[in-house]
Amino acid sequence: MNAMKFSKLVLPGVTMIAVTYGLARFSFGLLLPDMNDSLQMSEFVSGMVSSLFYLAYCLTIIVSTVITTREGPRRMIISAGLSAFAGMLLIYMAPNAWVLALGVLLAGGSTGLISPPYGAAISLWIKRDKQGxxxxxxNSGTSFGIALSGAGAILLSPNWRLTYLIYAILTCLIxxxxxxxxxxxxxRSKLMFQKGQFSIRGVExxxxxxxxxxxxxxxxxxxxxxxxxxxxVAGDYSEWQLSGFWIIIGLFGVLGGFSGSLVEKGGLSFSYKLGSLSIASASIILSFSPEWLLMSYLSAGIFGCAYIFLTGVLLVWGIRVFITNASLGIGVPFLLLSLGQVIGSLLAGWFIGTWGYATSFILYGVVGMLASLTGPKNHHKKN
Structure with missing residues (x-):
């Protein structure tokens, strides 16, 4: 293995994750109300279009894991960038919900394409002690993208087409x-890629x-x-305060980038429990005081930090479980995380309709607490 300079691989990686996850995927919810107005979509149609992000992610992360395992990371990283660029360009031009849906499929697919190959690239070209x-x-690039999309929503709010055009140009440069x-x-290279084993059966x-x-x-x-x-619904918030809530999720998510350091110091098991209990507390805090700006922003900050922190922990855990195949180590937990979000989103709409927001958010907080019981054992702490 020829080691690369840390920043030479990490900086383009952070920006690529920022545009695929932050701009191509998570910014959609912020801009959706304006899209509904201009494309005259019903709530049902916009809900169906939104669900395509998760669907595309689930499909492309499988494809990406298989191809990265066979060929190495470069092709999938470039494909992810092209997919995000094409998707956002289609959303910018969309004359109707059908074209918008195609754009969403491509934009959402980019997130599944990008995660496994960057794990493989790091295992190939970054020194072992710096890989975590x-x-x-x-992984924390998601946070920068979310914060940027929140700022974009404030500055360019009604102009969702212009917003997506700017995002597409930025993606092209990255x-x-x-x-x-x-x-x-x-x-033709000194770097040779060893094929990983593509199986989860019997892996401890x-x-x-x-x-x-x-x-x-x-x-x-x-x-x-x-x-x-x-x-x-619960409070009397202005548009910029609602977008500010999103920016807080992103900015505090940047702190989640320190999960690698905490895993090294406190161990994987402690880090996982801390993250899952924190994410549970965010839903519960929001359920008790959604109308109070300070408490709702506190909840957003805890959620943003804990989510990026936890995905970082899952990533390190996955790579340690699938020690011979880094792309599978990222692909498996991230695919299951997204499948859980599909199930959780479908149920959440029904729960909120039946019991209201507050009770539903408490329930999801309890599910987060249950998640803390399923963590890694400490013997995975060492490389």
Missing amino acids: KANTWI LIWNFRAIPKVGT GSIPLVLASLILGISTAAFWTFSRSFIE
Whole structure:
């Protein structure tokens, strides 16, 4: 393995994760009300279109894990950038819900394409003692993207088409940066890629990882999908305060980038329990005081930090369980996390309709507490 300079791989990785997750995927919910107005979509249609993000993610993370395992990371990283760029360009031009849906499929698919190959790239080209830190910092790119999308919503609010055009141009520039930064592997290069083993059967520690990822996905779904609607209904907030709630999620998520350091110091088991209990507390805090700006922002801060922190922990845990295949180590927990979010989102809408927001958010907080019981054992602490 030829080691690369830490920043040469991590910086383009952070920006690529920021545009795929933050701008291509999570910004959609903020801009959706304006899209509904201009494209005259019903709540049912916009809900169906939104669910395509999760569907595309589930499909592409499987494809990406398989291809990365066979060929190495470069092709999938470039494909993710192209998919995000094309998706956002289609959303910008969308004359109707059908074209918008196609754009959403491509934009959402980029997030599934990007996660496994960056894990593989780090395991190939970053020194072993720095791999945990590199993975969690690249993962925290989501937070920068979410914060940027919140700022975009404030500055460009009614102009959702212009917003997506700017995002697409930004994605194109970052794609070029990644194209130049990611080394080729194979015959003409000193870097040779060893094929990983593509199987989860009989891998020690894989069942707790699968369960934890699925339950955490369910527990976070209500917050991602309905927290902004919850505070909008419960309190008297201005538009910029509602967008500010989203920015707080993103800014505090940046702190989640330190999960690699905490895993090294406190161990994987402690870090996982801390993260899952924190994410549970965010839903419960919001359920008690959604009309109070300070408490709702506190809840957003805890959620943003805990979510990025936890995905970083799952990432490190996955790579340690699937020690011979880093792309599978990321693909498995992230796929199960997303499947949990699909289940959690579908149930959340029904629960909120039946019991209201507050009771539903308490229930999802309890699910987060249950997730804390399924964590890794401490013997995974060492590399």
